[in-house]
Amino acid sequence: xxxxxxGGAGYIGTHTLVELSAAGYKSVILDNLSNSSxxxxxxVKKITGDDYKFYKADISDRAIYKKIFEENDxxxxxxxxxxxxxxxxxxxxxxxxxNNIVGSLVLIEELFKRNVKKMIFSxxxxxxxxxxxxxxxxxxxxxxxxxxxxxxxxxxxxMLIDIxxxxxxxxxxxLRYFNPIGAHESGLIGEDPNEIPNNLMPYITxxxxxxxxxxxxxxxxxxTKDGSGVRDYIHVTDLADGHVMALQKxxxxxxxxxLGTGNGTSVLEMVKAFENVSGVNVPYYVTDRxxxxxxxxxxxxxxxxxxxxxxxxxxxxxxxEDAWNWQKNNPNGYS
Ligand code: NAD
Ligand code: UFG
Numbered sequence: 001x002x003x004x005x006x007g008g009a010g011y012i013g014t015h016t017l018v019e020l021s022a023a024g025y026k027s028v029i030l031d032n033l034s035n036s037s038x039x040x041x042x043x044v045k046k047i048t049g050d051d052y053k054f055y056k057a058d059i060s061d062r063a064i065y066k067k068i069f070e071e072n073d074x075x076x077x078x079x080x081x082x083x084x085x086x087x088x089x090x091x092x093x094x095x096x097x098x099n100n101i102v103g104s105l106v107l108i109e110e111l112f113k114r115n116v117k118k119m120i121f122s123x124x125x126x127x128x129x130x131x132x133x134x135x136x137x138x139x140x141x142x143x144x145x146x147x148x149x150x151x152x153x154x155x156x157x158x159m160l161i162d163i164x165x166x167x168x169x170x171x172x173x174x175l176r177y178f179n180p181i182g183a184h185e186s187g188l189i190g191e192d193p194n195e196i197p198n199n200l201m202p203y204i205t206x207x208x209x210x211x212x213x214x215x216x217x218x219x220x221x222x223x224t225k226d227g228s229g230v231r232d233y234i235h236v237t238d239l240a241d242g243h244v245m246a247l248q249k250x251x252x253x254x255x256x257x258x259l260g261t262g263n264g265t266s267v268l269e270m271v272k273a274f275e276n277v278s279g280v281n282v283p284y285y286v287t288d289r290x291x292x293x294x295x296x297x298x299x300x301x302x303x304x305x306x307x308x309x310x311x312x313x314x315x316x317x318x319x320x321e322d323a324w325n326w327q328k329n330n331p332n333g334y335s
Pocket of ligand 1: 006009057080082124177
């Protein structure tokens with residue numbers, strides 16, 4: 001029996017492959033490499049010593065499923081595949097709706113056709129919009145979502161929930177990630193953004209390695225501890241472990257979990273923590289707030305702890321250490 005991992009060559013996918021292997025699962029990967037490199041999968045093999053069947057194809061390519069199911073015995077799917085740039089989605093919404101929503105619909109149809117009715121879906125804290133309260137629990141209502149990217153996550157959630165209402169055999173886990181950062185401690189796999197990073201940690205590490213001159217801090221007038229934005233950063237390996245625990249505890253019906261640490265860290269605190277760990281100065285300047293950003297976003301991860309027995313164990317220092325180790329060893333990512 002094997003797990004079909006869509007988007008398995010990506011940042012969170014590769015780290016999850018490692019943890020799945022460690023837990024004794026066999027994975028089969030479906031990825032079109034639109035935002036990843038085949039080298040990432042070679043590195044995963046190096047870490048785990050396992051071999052993986054890899055299908056380079058789009059999740060909307062119906063023909064590929066025939067081949068995958070003929071060649072493998074799939075028991076469940078972890079569905080990471082999707083485009084994830086907030087800014088790109090604002091410029092090209094149709095591309096995002098087509099890729100993420102239509103792709104997910106084809107995937108779910110093809111799985112159901114073969115009676116595979118276990119799925120873990122990668123959702124995001126972005127579905128909460130400007131949170132009604134913090135710490136955010138799973139009961140927090142969804143908010144106004146500012147980007148087409150975020151809307152695809154919310155729409156896919158709704159779609160999957162409706163499907164599960166109609167089919168009681170469906171075991172669906174929706175994982176809402178907070179802010180994944182860091183890298184595998186080997187330094188062999190990590191986050192490899194195209195062009196200039198949008199996200200804080202890869203931006204910091206690229207400043208530290210000399211690829212970018214200075215960090216822009218987007219706003220210091222939020223109602224937060226020091227005025228800069230506060231987020232719940234989670235080590236990508238902890239996040240990957242959350243998928244393994246969810247797989248082990250899967251049950252029929254819908255289960256929704258926040259995956260975060262429950263701690264809020266500000267941009268300025270993160271810069272300081274990174275400087276302390278790396279010994280490298282990170283020059284920055286404060287500029288306007290970034291449109292669409294919320295001031296404060298952190299979760300209560302109590303539900304995942306209680307029901308899955310999962311909690312994040314790696315702290316901000318470890319996140320910075322591993323992000324830096326990856327960036328130092330791979331200044332140009334996988335290229
Ligand atoms: P990533 O871009 O590194 O990985 C996504 C993978 O999916 C890539 O390898 C890409 O090539 C593949 N892919 C995209 N569209 C595809 C398609 N149509 N068919 C086949 N493969 C396709 O992103 P990631 O950071 O690893 O994120 C994984 C998932 O988690 C995504 O769904 C993302 O929206 C979600 N998520 C990420 C974050 C984050 O901050 N990284 C936060 C919340 C949710
Ligand atoms: N920030 C800066 N400078 C930068 C980049 C970010 O000051 O160059 C600040 C932001 O304003 C924010 C914090 O750092 O306060 C974190 O920003 P990120 O871009 O790293 O992360 P976001 O919380 O904006 O969004 C991320 C993903 C979304 C996902 C969300 C929740 O990009 O896709 O986490 O999971 F939906």
